[in-house]
Amino acid sequence: MGSKLQIKTEYKDEDTEDEPVSPTGQYFNSKTMSVRVLGILESEISIDTSCAVPLLQELFLPINPRFSSIMVSDKKGVKKWKRVEVNLPDHVNIPNFPEGLSPEAYDDYFDEYLTEIAMKPLPSDRPLWDIHLITYPTSKAAGHLIFKLHHALGDGFSLMGALLSCMQRADNPSMPLTFPMLQPTSKANSKPVDDVGCLPKTLSVTYNTTCDFGWSFLKSSLIADDKTPIRSGGDGVEFHPVQISTIALSLDQIKQIKTNIGATINDVLTGIIFFGTRLYMQATGRDFCNSESTALVLLNTRNIDGYKSIHEMVKNDSETKWGNQFAFMHVALPALIDNKSSTPLEFISEAKEIIKRKKNSLGVYLTGQSLELIRKCRGPEVAAQFIHSTLQKSTMTVSSMIGPVEKMALANHECKGLYFMVVGVPQSLTITVLSYMRTIRIAIGVEKGYIDEQKFKSCIENAFQLIYKAAVKN
Structure with a gap:
C-alpha cells in the first residue's frame, strides 16, 4: 500500500x-x-x-x-x-x-x-x-x-x-438489489378535487404553515431548547468526542406494531425513539420529563419513490439529481407524564399527529426559501451560521434511510450489517435509522462523557419492548 x-x-x-x-x-x-x-x-x-x-x-x-x-x-x-x-x-x-x-x-x-x-x-x-x-x-x-x-x-x-x-x-450478483415498497398514495388523495371540500383544507394548511414557520424561525434564531441530560447546550459541542453505538430491532416486529395500531413504520420508529429518549431523561431526573426538547427530523425533498441509478442521479433532473436535497422539520418531543409510562402507544399516537400536522403545511418550504434569501442577500457564510444556530438550539437530529432487502456483497465480502452516522454537528445527540434485510439498525451518536451511551441504549430498547407488548396485547 x-x-x-x-x-x-x-x-x-x-x-x-x-x-x-x-x-x-x-x-x-x-x-x-x-x-x-x-x-x-x-x-x-x-x-x-x-x-x-x-x-x-x-x-x-x-x-x-x-x-x-x-x-x-x-x-x-x-x-x-x-x-x-x-x-x-x-x-x-x-x-x-x-x-x-x-x-x-x-x-x-x-x-x-x-x-x-x-x-x-x-x-x-x-x-x-x-x-x-x-x-x-x-x-x-x-x-x-x-x-x-x-x-x-x-x-x-x-x-x-x-x-x-x-x-x-450476495445470492445472485446478476440480479439488482431491491428495496421495501414505500406506502402507496391513499385513495383519498387520488379523488377529484372538490372546491367546497378544499376550503377547510386550505385554511388548515394556511394555519399550520403560519404556526410552523413562525415557530421554526424562532427556534432557529432566538429560542433554545432547555439544557437537559441529552443537551449540554455548550459552545463547540461539535468538537467534543462522540461515542457511536447501535441497536438492532426486528423489522417484522416493527411491522407487527404498525399493523396492530394502524400507523406507518416511520411513526413507530419515531415513537420508539422519542419514548426511549424521554425514559432516559426521566431516569436521570423527573424534572426533565416535560422539558422543552426539539428534534430536527430530516426530510428528503425529492418527489421520488426510491433510489435511482447513478446515471439518473448525475443527470440534470431536479427530482433525481445528485446533491443535497433535504430539509429540517422541527418536531417537539412529547412530554412524558406518569400515565404515559403505562400507555406507551400514546407516545406513537402523539408523534404521529405532530408529524402529520407538520406535513400538512408549507413551513418546511418557507424555511428553505428564507434560507435561500439569506444566502442571496448576506452570503453563504451567514446562511451557514443560521443552520448552525438551528442545530445548536435544538436537542437532537433524527434521519432515516431505506436499505436493500437482500444481503449485499462487496468484492465477495458479504455484508453482515450496515449503519451510518452524521458527525460534526453542534448537538449532544444524533440518531440515524437504516433498514437492511429484516433488521432496523438505530445508530446513536452521543457527546462522550455527557450522555451515558449504554444507559441511553437500554432506554431505547426498553421503549421498544414496552410498545411491542402494548401493541401485541391490543
Whole structure:
C-alpha cells in the first residue's frame, strides 16, 4: 500500500468543467460548519485490503466527478468543485491494533478508532472522502469497512446510492438489489378535487404553515431548547468526542406494531425513539420529563419513490439529481407524564399527529426559501451560521434511510450489517435509522462523557419492548 498510484478518472467532455458547489454544500463546508458522514459496513469475513485500491479506481471514482475534486474559491469568492489527480493510497487507512485479542477486546479498540476518525476533519487539499479498513474481528463482525465522506459531496440519498452502486446481491450478483415498497398514495388523495371540500383544507394548511414557520424561525434564531441530560447546550459541542453505538430491532416486529395500531413504520420508529429518549431523561431526573426538547427530523425533498441509478442521479433532473436535497422539520418531543409510562402507544399516537400536522403545511418550504434569501442577500457564510444556530438550539437530529432487502456483497465480502452516522454537528445527540434485510439498525451518536451511551441504549430498547407488548396485547 506504500506505492504511489496516480489515478485520473476519465469522464465525458461535457463533465470536465468545474462544477459550482451547491448552496447546501457550501453551508456544510464553511468556516462555521464541517459536517461528515460515516457509513459502516460489517463484513462476514476478514477484510482483504489488497482489493481496496483497484475497487476504488474501478467502481468508486467513476460514480461522480466530486470524488475526484476539491472545493476551491474563484476570484469572486464563488466555490467550485475543481478536478484533481487522486492519489488513492492517501485515502486508504488500515489501523494497527494489538494482535491476538478476543473479539470483545477489539470492540473497545474499534469504538475508540470510530470516535477518533469521527472527530478528525478531512484534508481540504484532496477530495473530501476516506475509507478505513478494520481487519480485526469484533463481536459484531469479522471485519469493518468505513466510508468517511464530507456532507458537502451529497445528502444521504446521493451517498447511499453511490455506496449501493458498488455492491452486488450476495445470492445472485446478476440480479439488482431491491428495496421495501414505500406506502402507496391513499385513495383519498387520488379523488377529484372538490372546491367546497378544499376550503377547510386550505385554511388548515394556511394555519399550520403560519404556526410552523413562525415557530421554526424562532427556534432557529432566538429560542433554545432547555439544557437537559441529552443537551449540554455548550459552545463547540461539535468538537467534543462522540461515542457511536447501535441497536438492532426486528423489522417484522416493527411491522407487527404498525399493523396492530394502524400507523406507518416511520411513526413507530419515531415513537420508539422519542419514548426511549424521554425514559432516559426521566431516569436521570423527573424534572426533565416535560422539558422543552426539539428534534430536527430530516426530510428528503425529492418527489421520488426510491433510489435511482447513478446515471439518473448525475443527470440534470431536479427530482433525481445528485446533491443535497433535504430539509429540517422541527418536531417537539412529547412530554412524558406518569400515565404515559403505562400507555406507551400514546407516545406513537402523539408523534404521529405532530408529524402529520407538520406535513400538512408549507413551513418546511418557507424555511428553505428564507434560507435561500439569506444566502442571496448576506452570503453563504451567514446562511451557514443560521443552520448552525438551528442545530445548536435544538436537542437532537433524527434521519432515516431505506436499505436493500437482500444481503449485499462487496468484492465477495458479504455484508453482515450496515449503519451510518452524521458527525460534526453542534448537538449532544444524533440518531440515524437504516433498514437492511429484516433488521432496523438505530445508530446513536452521543457527546462522550455527557450522555451515558449504554444507559441511553437500554432506554431505547426498553421503549421498544414496552410498545411491542402494548401493541401485541391490543
